[in-house]
Structures are given as C-alpha cells and as structure tokens.
Amino acid sequence: MVVIGNMGGRLKSGRYIDYPGYGLPGHRTTANMYMTLLHLAGAPRETFGMPDATLKDINQHGPLDELLA
Numbered sequence: 334m335v336v337i338g339n340m341g342g343r344l345k346s347g348r349y350i351d352y353p354g355y356g357l358p359g360h361r362t363t364a365n366m367y368m369t370l371l372h373l374a375g376a377p378r379e380t381f382g383m384p385d386a387t388l389k390d391i392n393q394h395g396p397l398d399e400l401l402a
C-alpha cells in the first residue's frame with residue numbers, strides 16, 4: 334500500500350515499512366491501515382470489519398502506531 338502525504342504532519346512519511354508475513358509475530362492487517370486512516374480523519378475505531386479468526390494471536394485492533402507522528 335502506498336500512502337502519499339502526511340496529513341498535516343500527523344502521519345510519519347518518507348519511509349518504507351515491511352510487516353511480517355501472514356500469521357507471523359508482528360503481522361498487521363489491511364484493517365489496521367484503515368483504522369489508522371480513520372484515526373487521522375478524526376473518526377478513531379478499535380476494529381474494522383470482521384477479525385480473521387485464524388489470526389487469534391495477532392493484534393488486529395487499533396491503528397498502526399508506528400505510522401502516527
């Protein structure tokens with residue numbers, strides 16, 4: 334996913350982040366990215382859509398904190 338811009342300085346930009354593969358420790362979902370964008374738009378959410386039941390040990394809640402400035 335490519336994000337252009339920094340939401341007025343609220344989003345860390347200018348870097349490449351590579352998350353671990355599916356089911357590996359540290360894996361994050363596309364829903365986490367959507368929650369990040371909602372958070373930046375002023376509509377924070379802790380969940381988005383239906384969690385993946387096979388990722389029960391993976392954090393599927395909240396925004397991607399490493400992207401927030």
